[in-house]
Amino acid sequence: MQLYNTLSAKERAALIDEAGKDRITISFYQYHNIKNPQIFRDKLFLEWNALDVLGRTYVSYEGINAQISVPSENFFALKEQLDNIVFLKGIRLNVAIEHDNKSFLKLKVKVRNKIVADGLNxxxxxxxxxxxxxxxxxxxxxxxxxxxxxxxxxxxxxxxxxxxxxxxxxxxxxxxxxxxxxxxxxxxxxxxxxxxxxxxxxxxxxxxxxxxxxxxxxxxxxxxxxxxxxxxQVKEKGIENKFIGKNFVFDHRRAEKITDDVIANCHQCGKPCDMHTNCANEACHLLFIQCDECSSTMENTCSTECQDIIQLSFEEQKELRKGKGNSNKIFKKGRSEKLKFKK
Structure with a gap:
């Protein structure tokens, strides 16, 4: 009985291309007292894996927080499966504004202390x-x-x-x-x-x-x-839109365009830009805003130091990372003195 993802992101991406099927990206959450999160988690994984669901979901004693994608042809089967869970019956599914068949490349259902890290008692x-x-x-x-x-x-x-x-x-x-x-x-x-x-x-x-x-x-x-x-609702009902720019999302798309306004700047050259990237140096992996020109010049890195590192062989890069844990500083989102134009 398979209870965990066994394919790499690269393998899954190839299967998605081969299948040639459109996928829908969905998110939903519900606060509810789940008595045994581990049993609930395993049940979800088995049912979702059978429907070719991919994504990241957290389950805890306080409820569920899901960000997933599903083949369009399986959407109603997924909805029926959720409706069979008492506290998820009729749950509103937030369907993505912009679709990308590779928004998620793995199915991860994890048991956590909380479905959102709020630090509250x-x-x-x-x-x-x-x-x-x-x-x-x-x-x-x-x-x-x-x-x-x-x-x-x-x-x-x-x-x-x-x-x-x-x-x-x-x-x-x-x-x-x-x-x-x-x-x-x-x-x-x-x-x-x-x-x-x-x-x-x-x-x-x-x-x-x-x-x-x-x-x-x-x-x-x-x-x-x-x-x-x-x-x-704005699109369906013709309501005036008060949101400007992009909506950041936590999947491979990184953002959905709401309006054409570009309100941010490239963190390296300062020109208008709102495209996030992760530094190509695996030991850095910093999330920051980078325009196409800087991406080409800097080879998708955040600094000349990181650019020098990615020229090294895989084994040399691995050796540099040896013994160094991925601390919070590595994954700070856009926080680095090397980014000249970070607001």
């Missing part, structure tokens, strides 16, 4: 006492209210390439970093302002809204379904 507040959920039209109306403070609950590298007009975009690396910073910045407006939050698909706002209500914020609102659902 859930026993200290009522996680079910959430903010008011708003659809796209309601969000726009609230955004236009002069008594509203709109906050982007995503990280700096996400909001840098796209955000809502007038939103506060905290310069943070992680979701947990943003919680206390936002509270401190808005401490004098807990009762007289509307706190309006949004994120990619809505999951971060679910926990954050309950946390801020616990912290004394009286009027807390959140965008239902996040930027993904907002964009769908």
């Amino acid at each position: 859930d026993e200290t507040f009522d996680v079910t006492n959430k903010g008011v959920h708003l659809n796209a039209k309601e969000f726009n109306e609230m955004l236009a209210n002069p008594d509203t403070v709109c906050v982007d609950m995503r990280n700096h590298y996400e909001s840098e390439i796209g955000h809502f007009n007038g939103a506060i975009t905290p310069d943070v690396d992680t979701f947990r970093d943003s919680l206390d910073i936002i509270e401190a910045d808005l401490k004098n407006n807990k009762e007289d302002k509307n706190l309006l939050m949004y994120c990619t698909g809505g999951i971060r706002c679910e926990k954050a809204s309950a946390y801020y209500k616990h912290k004394g914020f009286k009027n807390v609102f959140q965008l239902e379904g996040g930027i993904i659902e907002y964009t769908r």
Whole structure:
């Protein structure tokens, strides 16, 4: 009984090409008390593997957070399978705005302590006492209210390439970093302002809204379904779009274009650009914004030091990495003194 992925990304990519079938990229989440996450995880893997589902999913005692892709022909079979799970019956599936058959190349279903790393002790507040959920039209109306403070609950590298007009975009690396910073910045407006939050698909706002209500914020609102659902409603219902730029996504696409506005800059030369790349030096792997010209000149690396390293043989590069763990510094998103034009 296969309970784990056995193919490399390269092998899976070849199979996708060979199959020639369109795939749909989907995300969804649900907070729910799962008594045995490991058993639930194994059941999901077996059923999803049979449907050729790929992607990254976290399961914990508090629920599920899924980002997956499935062949179009298996979409309704997947939906039926989810509907057979009591707490996922009728769950809204956030369908990607832009499709890429290789958005995911492996099926990973992992048991985690939490489905989002928020650093919060859930026993200290009522996680079910959430903010008011708003659809796209309601969000726009609230955004236009002069008594509203709109906050982007995503990280700096996400909001840098796209955000809502007038939103506060905290310069943070992680979701947990943003919680206390936002509270401190808005401490004098807990009762007289509307706190309006949004994120990619809505999951971060679910926990954050309950946390801020616990912290004394009286009027807390959140965008239902996040930027993904907002964009769908804008297109389907002809609603004015208040989001500019790209929506960062956590798969091989890296972003979905919402508007043609390019609001970021190449971190190396400073020209307008909103394309993320990972440094080609495996010991660095820094995520940063790089234009086509710099990509060609720098060979997809973030610095001349990394460019020199990738000229070495595989064995020489491996030797340089020996004994060095992949610390958080290696994977910092766009945080490096070598990037001259990082905002």
